[in-house]
Each structure stands twice: as C-alpha cells, then as structure tokens.
Amino acid sequence: MTTASLSLSLEELETLSPEQLLQWAHAEHGDRAGIITSFQDTGSVIVDLAQRVAPGLRVLTVDTLRLHPETYALLERMEQRYGITIERFTPDPERLRRMVEQHGEYLFFDTKAKQEFCCEVRKVGPNQRALATLDVWFTGLRRDQSAFRKATPKVSRVKQPDGRHILKIAPLADWTQEEVDAYLEAHAVPKNTLYEQGYTSIGCMICTTPTRAGEDKRAGRWRWLNQHSAGEKKECGIHTFASGI
Numbered sequence: 001m002t003t004a005s006l007s008l009s010l011e012e013l014e015t016l017s018p019e020q021l022l023q024w025a026h027a028e029h030g031d032r033a034g035i036i037t038s039f040q041d042t043g044s045v046i047v048d049l050a051q052r053v054a055p056g057l058r059v060l061t062v063d064t065l066r067l068h069p070e071t072y073a074l075l076e077r078m079e080q081r082y083g084i085t086i087e088r089f090t091p092d093p094e095r096l097r098r099m100v101e102q103h104g105e106y107l108f109f110d111t112k113a114k115q116e117f118c119c120e121v122r123k124v125g126p127n128q129r130a131l132a133t134l135d136v137w138f139t140g141l142r143r144d145q146s147a148f149r150k151a152t153p154k155v156s157r158v159k160q161p162d163g164r165h166i167l168k169i170a171p172l173a174d175w176t177q178e179e180v181d182a183y184l185e186a187h188a189v190p191k192n193t194l195y196e197q198g199y200t201s202i203g204c205m206i207c208t209t210p211t212r213a214g215e216d217k218r219a220g221r222w223r224w225l226n227q228h229s230a231g232e233k234k235e236c237g238i239h240t241f242a243s244g245i
Contacts, residue, residue, distance in 0.1 A: 002185050006022075008024065010156070013154075013167075013169070014154050014155050018049055021154075021155075021169055022046075022049060022050050022171065023054050024055060025057070025136045025138070025167075026050075026094060029136045032061070032133070032136065033057060033058070034057065034060050034133070034138065035047060035057065035060065035128055035139075036061065036062070036073075036127065037060075037138075037191060038061060038202065039075060039078065039142075040140060040192065041180050041184060041192070042141075042142055042172050042175070042180055044078070044185060044190065045172060045180055045183050046138055047059055048082075049171075060087040061075065061086055062090075062122075062123050063088045063089065063090050064090075064091065064126075064203075065090060065091060065096075066122065066205050067203075068192075068194060068205050068208075070194045071192060073193075074191075074193075077190040087130070088127070089130045090126055091121055091125060092125055095121050095125065099121050101214060103117075108207060112222075112225055115207075115222055115225065122204070128160070128161065131160060132162075135167065136167045137166055137168045137169065137173060138170075139169070139170050140170070140172065141170040141173060142170070142174075142175055142180075143174060150172045152170055154170055154171065154173045155168070155170075156168050156220075170200075197210055198210030200215075200219075201218045201221055203221065207220055230243070
C-alpha cells in the first residue's frame with residue numbers, strides 16, 4: 001500500500017469529533033490505524049476515548065530507554081486499567097551503541113545538533129519503525145502547546161521517508177488544557193505523576209524539567225538551550241521529519 005485510502009475527504013474528516021475519528025479509523029483501517037503516544041495528558045485522553053468507542057485500536061509508544069520512572073509506572077497502570085498491551089518501540093541497539101561510543105552518553109548537552117542527533121536515534125528512528133506499521137497515525141498534538149504547534153491541523157496527509165503517505169490525526173488539536181484536565185478528572189484517567197511536580201511537557205530524563213509560571217509549556221525541554229534558541233521550535237523531530245502534503 002502506497003498511501004492511506006480515503007473513504008472520506010480530508011475536509012470531511014476535519015469536521016468529525018474525536019470519537020468519530022477514532023471509530024472511523026478503526027473501522028476503515030483496522031490494525032493499520034493506531035495511537036502513538038508518550039502518555040502525556042492528551043495522549044492518555046485519546047487512549048481512554050479509544051477504549052470507549054473503538055476498543056481494540058492499537059496503542060504504541062516510543063521507549064527511548066531514558067524515560068522517567070514515573071512514565072514507566074504509568075505505562076503499567078494504563079495496561080492494567082484498560083486491559084491492553086502497549087506496543088513499545090526502542091532505539092536500534094547498534095545505532096545507539098555507536099552514538100554513545102562516539103559522542104558520550106550526555107551528548108545532548110554539547111550542541112543543539114547533537115541534541116537533535118540523540119533524539120533522532122532514540123525517538124525518531126523508533127517512531128518511524130512504528131509508523132511503518134500504520135496507515136493512520138493518531139497523535140496528541142494540540143495547538144495551545146507551543147507557538148510552533150498553533151497551526152496544527154486536525155487531519156493531514158504526511159509523506160514518509162520511503163515515499164508512502166499516511167494520515168496523521170490530532171483529534172484533540174483544538175482542545176484547551178482546561179478541557180484535557182476536565183476530561184482526565186471526570187473519567188479518572190491515570191495521569192503521569194510528574195505533572196504534580198511542575199512538569200508541563202514530559203520526555204526523557206534530564207532533557208525535560210519542570211516549568212515556571214508564565215513559561216511556554218515546552219520551556220522545560222532541553223532547558224540549557226533556551227538562551228540560544230529563543231523563538232526556535234523545540235521539537236525532538238518526530239513531528240518535523242516530514243511535511244504534511
């Protein structure tokens with residue numbers, strides 16, 4: 001298959017509710033549709049919604065092997081709560097070994113280029129292997145998460161490195177943080193306990209830190225680069241390696 005088949009146009013899909021998008025993808029694409037989430041708050045909402053309206057929809061995650069203990073604990077809680085098996089994609093062992101041998105375990109402190117290289121090995125590569133199994137990719141991007149994400153479409157067609165196109169769906173793109181929090185509370189959805197410690201964006205250990213009042217939600221990402229990256233996107237590369245077409 002070279003591209004995700006469409007029974008509905010992109011414009012029609014944009015009008016559907018999150019529940020309808022999940023139901024449509026599961027019905028139309030089966031095992032070729034899935035949620036890839038790092039189990040931040042928005043991703044947890046999507047997983048809960050899927051279990052209510054599209055049970056059996058695949059749930060995948062990228063395990064960089066450097067996640068916080070609180071995140072690993074949440075993965076186990078989600079599996080137990082929903083009776084699911086989360087598919088985990090990890091870095092290629094040989095690429096990881098070469099990177100650490102050549103640049104050291106903490107290369108991300110050296111330069112922005114090395115930070116991006118580390119993310120490519122630990123996150124983007126595994127994510128691409130996960131995407132190779134999908135035609136429809138559900139993600140937790142929201143427009144209020146950062147200036148770089150404020151134009152996030154709910155539905156887009158994204159070109160993969162192999163030339164194949166898949167559908168990328170951000171069903172909660174237009175939700176606010178208040179709406180996400182209200183849903184989590186109303187449905188008692190398990191939440192990463194790092195939020196209670198002041199985190200507003202959660203990734204790898206060291207590379208994510210708590211944020212202060214008034215800061216951008218992603219200000220805690222690679223904080224040591226803040227003084228050098230004012231106005232720049234702070235992304236690991238998962239959502240920037242390909243363009244929506």
